[in-house]
Amino acid sequence: xxxxxxxxxxxxxxxxxxxxxxxxxxxxxxxxxxxxxxxxxxxxxxxxxxxxxxxxxxxxxxxxxxxxxxxxxxxxxxxxxxxxxxxxxxxxxxxxxxxxxxxxxxxxxxxxxxxxxxxxxxxxxxxxxxxxxxxxxxxxxxxxxxxxxxxxxxxxxxxxxxxxxxxxxxxxxxxxxxxxxxxxxxxxxxxxxxxxxxxxxxxxxxxxxxxxxxxxxxxxxxxxxxxxxxxxxxxxxxxxxxxxxxxxxxxxxxxxxxxxxxxxxxxxxxxxxxxxxxxxxxxxxxxxxxxxxxxxxxxxxxxxxxxxxxxxxxxxxxxxxxxxxxxxxxxxxxxxxxxxxxxxxxxxxxxxxxxxxxxxxxxxxxxxxxxxxxxxxxxxxxxxxxxxxxxxxxxxxxxxxxxxxxxxxxxxxxxxxxxxxxxxxxxxxxxxxxxxxxxxxxxxxxxxxxxx
Ligand SMILES: [Zn+2]
Ligand SMILES: [Zn+2]
Numbered sequence: 001x002x003x004x005x006x007x008x009x010x011x012x013x014x015x016x017x018x019x020x021x022x023x024x025x026x027x028x029x030x031x032x033x034x035x036x037x038x039x040x041x042x043x044x045x046x047x048x049x050x051x052x053x054x055x056x057x058x059x060x061x062x063x064x065x066x067x068x069x070x071x072x073x074x075x076x077x078x079x080x081x082x083x084x085x086x087x088x089x090x091x092x093x094x095x096x097x098x099x100x101x102x103x104x105x106x107x108x109x110x111x112x113x114x115x116x117x118x119x120x121x122x123x124x125x126x127x128x129x130x131x132x133x134x135x136x137x138x139x140x141x142x143x144x145x146x147x148x149x150x151x152x153x154x155x156x157x158x159x160x161x162x163x164x165x166x167x168x169x170x171x172x173x174x175x176x177x178x179x180x181x182x183x184x185x186x187x188x189x190x191x192x193x194x195x196x197x198x199x200x201x202x203x204x205x206x207x208x209x210x211x212x213x214x215x216x217x218x219x220x221x222x223x224x225x226x227x228x229x230x231x232x233x234x235x236x237x238x239x240x241x242x243x244x245x246x247x248x249x250x251x252x253x254x255x256x257x258x259x260x261x262x263x264x265x266x267x268x269x270x271x272x273x274x275x276x277x278x279x280x281x282x283x284x285x286x287x288x289x290x291x292x293x294x295x296x297x298x299x300x301x302x303x304x305x306x307x308x309x310x311x312x313x314x315x316x317x318x319x320x321x322x323x324x325x326x327x328x329x330x331x332x333x334x335x336x337x338x339x340x341x342x343x344x345x346x347x348x349x350x351x352x353x354x355x356x357x358x359x360x361x362x363x364x365x366x367x368x369x370x371x372x373x374x375x376x377x378x379x380x381x382x383x384x385x386x387x388x389x390x391x392x393x394x395x396x397x398x399x400x401x402x403x404x405x406x407x408x409x410x411x412x413x414x415x416x417x418x419x420x421x422x423x424x425x426x427x428x429x430x431x432x433x434x435x436x437x438x439x440x441x442x443x444x445x446x447x448x449x450x451x452x
Contacts, residue, residue, distance in 0.1 A: 005172040043361035043428040050161050050420035050427075054216070058159070059419045061084065063152035064134040067414075070123025070141040070148070073183035074373055076101040079121050079151065083176050086155050090162050095145045099222035101189035102125055107161045107173035107427060116173040116201040117426045118152035120147045120180035129410035144412040146206035146396075149419060152175060153204070156423030157208070161430065167394065172321035172430045173198055181381075184340045186382035194270040201389045202429045203380045210395030212418050215359050215425065216371035217392035219352035223345035224275070224301035225308045226377035228335055231256070231319045233327045237285070237292040252326035253294040257281070257323050260298075263314050275375055277300040289449070303344045343381040344422075351390035354436070357426045359392075367395075377433055390429075394422050442447060 002309070062082065066335055070080050076126065080101040087094050094105040128135050128142040136142045144147075154174055161172055164347050173195065179185030209217055226319035233253045238246030257278045268274045278298040285291035300315060304306040316332050359368045371393065382401075383389045396415040397404055404409035 001108050007136055008109065010058045019050070021171040028337055028349070033036065040361040042431055043358060043424065044193035046160055046307065046431075047362055047420060047424040048426045049163075050156055050423040052064055055106055055156050055159055055423065056420055059152040059156040059423065060163075060416050061272050062155055062256055063148050063414070063419065064417055065120075065417065066148040066151055067134050069138045069140055070136050070139060070143045071101075072125060073101045073122050073179035073181055073185070073341040076121050076178045080176070080178075083121070083151065087158065087174075090159055092158055092162055094174075095194060097192055098218050099178055099185055100430065101178045102185065102189055103174075104189075104194045104434060105158060105176070106160065106171055107158060107165055108171035110171055110381035112172055112197060112199075112200045113170040113434055115170065115430045115433045115437075116175050116195060116198045116383075117154055117157060117430055118177055118186075118201055118203040118383065119150040120177050120379075121187070122147055122179055122181050122183070122185070123150050124181055124408060126408065126410050132413075141249065142412075143414075144295045144409060145181065145407050146412070147180065148415050149206055149414045149416070149422070150204065153419055153422030156249075156419060157426035157430070160423060160427045164431075168431065168434060170434040172434070175201070175242065182339045184342065184379050184382065185256070186379040187340060188384050190382055191236060195241040195383070195387065198387055200348075200433055201380075201383045202351075203383075203389070204376075204394045204425065205378070205391070205420075206396050206414060206418060208396055208412075210369075210393055211397050212395050212398055213363050213421055214367040214395035215421075216351070216369040216395075217347060217355060217390070218371050219347050219349045220343055221346050221373050222391060223342035223373065223378050223381070224303055224375040225305065225342050226299060226301050227308060227312055227341040228297070228317075228339055229312075229315055229332060230295065230297040230300050230335065231320075231330055231331070232293055232295050233323050233328050233330045234293045235290070235326070238290050240285070240288045240290050243290060248290050248293070248326050249294040249326075249328050250290065252323050252328040252330075253281065253283070255295055255326065256322045256330075257296065259318050261313065263311060268307070268311075272305060273287060273301075273373070273375065274307055274317065275299070276311060279345050301377065303346075303373065305343055307428045308341060308344070323344070343378055343385055345378045345381040345391050346384055347390050348384070350387035351388055354433060355392060355429065358432050359425060362424050370450050392425075394425070395417055 126142040229442040235247035235249035282293040
């Protein structure tokens, strides 16, 4: 790549970074000097540990092993085996199976308070196009969303926490969750009751536009809720030269596509971001044949349950109503049995303060960023409907390197230098949360911290 192209790519990366992230550091909300000092001490020591060859090389090895054998939603049997084998070696007890292939690990006293850390473990139906030693060995399947890295980072955190288990004032619950990619695995994990006693849950996602060693998130709505729809519009096929003898579903479907745009541009509050996209349109006609039917499909996004439900109801009405205008009939399917509506990812305000306090000690004040909401979705949101939860982005981009491919691209790669930050953040968020919520027994600034 030529110098000017490199320079262009670097500038483009910086622009993208600024589009998604307001590059202003978030300062501490803590007003307790002792707490701040001890939190800082724990966090920097956890990061040093996570960067040590003993933890870092081990995480890299696990991540590459999982990367080679990606598995799709609710089929993560081998991945689950790898996780359990490592937990066995670490002497960490766990519950399995949860939601088919999920694993729930426990570190600490076994008593309250309980705090959970979550990693998703599934891959995607994508053919990997990256040529490297640990390329996916399964045709048509790839870890193109970084869930292999998420799994390795949570195991890294587990290793660090297990090492300090004697000092943990409560219980850290490790959630290795299947089926994030459309399968609503989080919903099934919750249904099994394994998080009933948990008072807070943290999760992260690798981000290709954020520099390595940086994190970004915000209080309140962070990611959109989503749903998908598929509709069949039925008319009566016939000769394209004699449309008076046919009922044209192509025209009806075209009108439906246009009228669906009004749901956002005319009906939604301009200050409540929403998306309706029709992304496929199929008919079986020919240049001289009007087909019997046309199918269309797409997605819709919103930042509240209420707006999402409104969009869903109106999509149904617009499709059936517009079909009727053209003398067609329509069936609409929202696939809720296979892909339930994902709620919006809404971060708890108090956990945001906790995150900022902890993260600034792990990655430094200047590297904790306030983020703009994004219209992609995450099934972590199911946890947040049931208990206080917090989700954040973990940077992967090395400055000066070529921009990384986007999530879900066949060219997606993980910068493994990000792994120690994820592991240390997980471990620090949980440890500090338990310290803050165990007022009776936590020795803040005492022996515990000296020994770390
Ligand atoms: Zn994904
Ligand atoms: Zn993902």
